[in-house]
């Protein structure tokens with residue numbers, strides 16, 4: 418088949434790699450002038466790892482990323498209220514935290530090596546659905562094809578989203594990992610005060626061989642406060658961070674300019690219909706959520722794999738698209754619901770939810786089934802999304 422994919426992000430590149438490998442003629446269109454993502458780090462969960470192994474690039478992920486065994490969240494006074502250990506699911510289960518650009522590089526290479534064509538500076542603004550062509554901002558159109566894949570992310574022009582932006586986002590910056598400061602090189606560490614003040618530090622491996630391990634540092638910030646933050650001298654902001662988390666000082670030393678940070682805003686939304694004729698939405702264009710649970714990239718990878726599997730198993734394209742939705746629908750619904758429930762506990766103006774969190778999370782986590790449940794929730798394996806794929 419001839420397949421056009423809008424968006425060379427995580428979902429688009431993974432889909433391109435799978436589909437080009439299966440022998441389809443694939444062209445990916447992205448608006449960015451150069452193939453390079455902005456941002457910091459993310460966690461490839463066991464679900465996402467399974468997809469990358471299926472693409473035969475799992476070893477590249479392990480080589481570039483940092484193994485995460487634990488998510489460790491504490492209150493300002495050092496009391497642990499979040500303790501997720503992947504080994505509750507088995508000693509060989511872990512997360513891999515990786516620089517977004519490193520994951521992008523791995524997927525880009527996989528797609529290009531499989532024979533997918535990738536065109537930059539192609540901003541998709543719509544589609545001629547009858548002839549299955551993307552329409553670009555300069556008025557040109559892609560070649561007619563058999564299938565259009567919308568992997569354009571949160572701001573896809575194909576899905577109407579109203580008032581789905583979340584009020585809190587986060588500043589993200591990269592710094593050398595502060596090895597000597599008692600931070601575990603295999604844990605995501607976080608500190609919280611209420612639900613509107615929090616910071617985190619996560620090892621994210623290296624961009625190049627021989628480089629010092631990097632860390633992603635993040636700080637919760639209300640979208641309405643971003644402009645004021647830009648006007649605040651950085652040392653004043655650092656003082657605020659240090660009041661919450663004095664141990665973060667060595668990582669903060671690396672930051673001398675506001676420009677070292679990217680401000681990421683989040684949204685929560687699920688498209689009403691993942692398939693419209695021969696246009697299919699995958700990744701954030703289908704289901705966007707706050708990164709609180711660390712699932713978005715993994716859901717995007719699962720979508721890409723499920724779509725390629727469905728097209729492999731069904732000769733009829735419409736039947737394949739229906740099968741793709743069937744495979745992914747329940748997992749998407751489940752994680753969108755969990756994310757919707759948990760986000761206000763960690764990022765909101767609520768006083769009650771974080772107070773309950775700080776009081777109840779630790780005693781609740783002592784129930785015998787909780788370590789496994791929490792680990793499965795974070796690993797992305799609740800609902801068994803790999804059941805029909807492996």
Ligand SMILES: Cc1cc2nc3c(=O)[nH]c(=O)nc-3n(C[C@H](O)[C@H](O)[C@H](O)COP(=O)(O)OP(=O)(O)OC[C@H]3O[C@@H](n4cnc5c(N)ncnc54)[C@H](O)[C@@H]3O)c2cc1C
Pocket residue numbers: 423424425426427428429446447448449456458459460461539540541542568569570571572573574587589681682699700701702708710711712713714715716717
């Ligand atoms: C700060 C932050 C931290 C996160 N942390 C995690 C984490 O730890 N774990 C996790 O799993 N997920 C995480 N996520 C979520 C994850 O990054 C997304 O869910 C994932 O990137 C979605 O992949 P995607 O391919 O659907 O979209 P994207 O990766 O956003 O890719 C979309 C692509 O489409 C292109 N594009 C957009 N519009 C157009 C257009 N009109 N025309 C042409 N091209 C266009 C963009 O340039 C981009 O290349 C995080 C997100 C953020 C913002």
